[in-house]
Amino acid sequence: MLRIDSATVLYGKALALNRINLSVGDGEFVSIIGSNGAGKTTLLKMISGLKRPDAGMIFFKGERIDSLVAYKIVRKGISLCPERSRIAPKMTVMENLELGAYLRNDQEGINGDFRDVFVLFPRLKERANQLGGTLSGGEQQMLALGRALMARPKLLMLDEPSLGLAPLLKKEIFEKIREIGQKGITILLVEQEATFGLRIAQRAYVLENGRIVLEGPVTELIRNKLVQESYLGI
Secondary structure, three states: OEEEEEEEEEEOOEEEEEEEEEEEOOOOEEEEEOOOOOOHHHHHHHHOOOOOOOEEEEEEOOEEOOOOOHHHHHHHOEEEEOOOOOOOOOOEHHHHHHHHOOOOOOHHHHHHHHHHHHHHOHHHHHOOOOEHHHOOHHHHHHHHHHHHHOOOOOEEEEEOOOOOOOHHHHHHHHHHHHHHHHOOOEEEEEEOOHHHHHHHOOEEEEEEOOEEEEEEEHHHHOOOHHHHHHHHOO
């Protein structure tokens, strides 16, 4: 579904991403793990059109997309749930969800997706008319996930969904993400907490200083000495 060929991103003269090669298959769940500053968020911004690659190519469902503006990439079927949720704090839960469907005009389908989001996140239904900024951190993350799903993505990209959450909330959020993946949505997850990222994905990439240094099935990476020592604390 997604293929990145030798993509490079510069910030001034500094290399943020260096000749990245990455692929995500249709229906696959792929994690990207790495420490702060490794280039994980830049990678998602590049795929979503918020940052153009300085070299290389990006293909989605066989079509080159690295020259498209962000909203056209959303229209192709790629949805980004950003780091720290980035919800609209002075808009209600319902209004935030409506923002996720801003490119759609299939009202019947939108109504059905509202129902699906409320089944997945019952607390959002309870707080449908509440301002987003008054929600707890975990509820705001649920809202950000729901908003991303309202675009009806073929590829859902998640940037550090566990960031700043208490352990119990992290577990709940990742259970919901696992449930989303089981519905057949292709997922690309960026996560600093490798334990979570490797637990729910099928394949993973390890990003260090803008370069992919390891990749493979999670069952293999969990046994890798570098991953164990650097990311799993074993």
